[in-house]
Every structure is written in structure tokens, then in C-alpha cells.
Amino acid sequence: MMDPAEKERLARLEARIKAAKAAHKPPKPHREEHYSQASLAWRMVIELVAGIVIGFGIGYGLDVLLGTIPLFLVLFVLLGLAAGIRTMMRSAQEVQAQQSADTAEGEGD
Structure with missing residues (x-):
């Protein structure tokens, strides 16, 4: 059995x-x-490409x-371009949105 002093200490x-634990902030999770x-x-x-x-x-x-x-060839190459x-512009917007979210998250800390 434990004495009351030891219970109080625990x-x-x-x-x-x-x-x-409440004061310690967990590290940022690694993003894949x-x-x-x-x-x-x-x-x-x-x-x-x-x-x-x-x-x-x-x-x-x-x-x-x-x-x-080569009428269709020229037409579809231009459409492919x-x-x-x-698609490149959409990817750039995604990256920019991710970077701005990371920046805003960093400022909030």
C-alpha cells in the first residue's frame, strides 16, 4: 500500500x-x-510535352x-500546346496556394 505522502507526490x-505536455507543441507532420x-x-x-x-x-x-x-496535325499540336x-498554369496555382497556406500556418505559430 502507498502512504498518502507518496500518493500526493505522484x-x-x-x-x-x-x-x-500541454506546453509542448508537436512537430509539424512531414508532408509527402x-x-x-x-x-x-x-x-x-x-x-x-x-x-x-x-x-x-x-x-x-x-x-x-x-x-x-497535315491540317489536323497542326491544329491538334496547337490544341495540345x-x-x-x-495544365502547367493549374499546377503553378496549386503550388502557389500550398506555399501561401504554409506561410500563413508559419505566421500563426
Whole structure:
């Protein structure tokens, strides 16, 4: 059995531990979506090139199928370029929103 003095000492110790835990801020969780600048640049380049290549493939396929001059090829390459640029802009906005959220979170601490 415990004597009352030891119970009181343990209760004070528990109170101090709770106070220390409340004062201690947990570390920020590691985000898997944290990208370096180089990987973001490569992502954007790949998105642009993919849009152009897909447009080229569709345009070339239509030209071969219909036996036309490279009319569809030029048209779909331009559409692929526009789609690639649009995707790049959307990615840049996502990154900018993430960085502004991180900045706002950092200022709130």
C-alpha cells in the first residue's frame, strides 16, 4: 500500500507531466507532397510535352485516316500546346496556394 505522502507526490508529478505536455507543441507532420523546385519544374515540362505529344498523335492519326494534308496535325499540336500550358498554369496555382497556406500556418505559430 502507498502512504498518502507518496500518493500526493505522484499526483503532483502527473500534474507537472500534463502541464509539460500541454506546453509542448508537436512537430509539424512531414508532408509527402513537399516538392523541390527542380521536381516542380520537371513536372511542368512533362505536362507541356505530354500535351503536345498527345495532340501530335491525334492530329497525325486523323490525317492518316482521312488522307488530308497535315491540317489536323497542326491544329491538334496547337490544341495540345494550349492544353499543356493550361495544365502547367493549374499546377503553378496549386503550388502557389500550398506555399501561401504554409506561410500563413508559419505566421500563426
